[in-house]
């Protein structure tokens with residue numbers, strides 16, 4: 385049962401009608417007392433709460449009621465209804481544990497989508513300790529290689545939320561697989577036969593945002609010689625993947641918020657309002673919470689896009705997956721380049737695990753491909769990879785040497801050895817591999833420079 389709480393009888397009636405028409409059971413309360421009574425009589429599956437309760441528009445009463453509900457039973461999901469002008473109230477409510485918010489005047493599609501999503505998510509509880517085998521039985525994750533517990537948890541979340549329309553925010557460093565995960569969400573959803581439209585928001589200037597996203601009609605502006613279909617229309621019924629969300633300029637953020645809020649937009653140069661039915665998946669390698677604190681990203685937009693957040697670990701935090709990934713890339717390369725006997729030595733796989741790989745999976749993939757293209761041998765060894773790593777732009781870009789005369793070569797060597805030991809938690813073999821030395825060569829230097837080390841760690 386869905387409980388509608390609003391003191392305005394017109395709102396109560398129209399919401400009751402809307403929900404019942406959709407076959408959803410609903411009842412309504414007009415005062416906080418009635419609401420609490422109804423909640424204690426039957427636990428609702430969802431509450432729709434108008435924050436601008438009573439004639440006062442401060443939202444105080446609504447907020448107090450939200451708090452009462454959450455204290456009584458924090459597991460009941462609450463969707464807030466607020467005026468567009470009082471969106472900060474909704475943000476405050478989200479912090480108090482509301483599941484979502486919609487703005488008045490609401491669009492019926494947006495409201496129903498939100499209500500269904502929130503209720504669907506309620507029925508699916510996170511599972512701990514799922515195995516890769518279990519996940520592969522239930523979902524299609526063929527493209528995603530990985531068995532690290534952090535990745536399995538990511539896959540568990542995707543599996544759980546894919547079937548709902550929940551907006552998903554994917555965070556993680558560059559090259560960790562955000563786009564691949566976005567595709568997997570789409571592939572495992574009921575929208576999979578419909579379009580998956582990727583938009584790089586970082587590449588769209590504020591002046592072009594509307595025409596790119598919503599389209600334009602001929603003559604809408606000087607250069608508009610033809611009609612243009614916007615990305616939202618292309619993605620209708622499917623999924624829109626908004627990459628580099630953190631790079632969106634402030635004036636575009638508010639336009640995006642509007643369409644995500646109401647599921648409606650206007651094509652540039654036309655006064656007709658269009659409705660869109662999309663699932664939204666966003667990705668960024670920026671820290672949006674920090675950006676909100678700095679005032680460069682809208683807090684209401686953040687709440688709108690991150691009903692579910694998925695964080696992808698850096699590759700260096702899941703070194704166990706490196707051999708699996710390399711072998712997967714090699715399998716593909718065998719077919720692509722017709723090198724059926726291509727393999728990577730065990731030692732090389734181990735050595736690759738010791739690299740910091742700031743470019744993550746993309747860097748590993750490129751490194752494997754480059755190494756295999758340059759060396760016409762079937763067995764790829766450490767030396768083959770090392771040569772290519774030194775050439776890698778990621779490694780070169782990182783290298784910032786101190787000024788000439790400020791440090792001796794010996795000092796630099798000592799610093800680098802210490803850094804490698806710290807990075808690999810004093811594991812001599814790993815530190816040596818990362819430095820391009822044999823273990824005995826590293827031991828010699830440790831003795832020479834009097835650097836303390838743990839003999840038992842090797």
Ligand SMILES: Nc1ncnc2c1ncn2[C@@H]1O[C@H](COP(=O)(O)OP(=O)(O)OP(=O)(O)O)[C@@H](O)[C@H]1O
Pocket residue numbers: 527528529530556557558559560561562563564565627669709712745746749
């Ligand atoms: N788990 C994985 N298994 C196999 N391949 C992967 C995996 N994760 C990423 N890749 C591959 O690594 C490359 C980079 O992945 P992707 O483009 O999804 O990263 P990203 O996080 O979106 O990067 P960016 O932030 O730079 O856009 C792609 O070629 C992708 O296919």
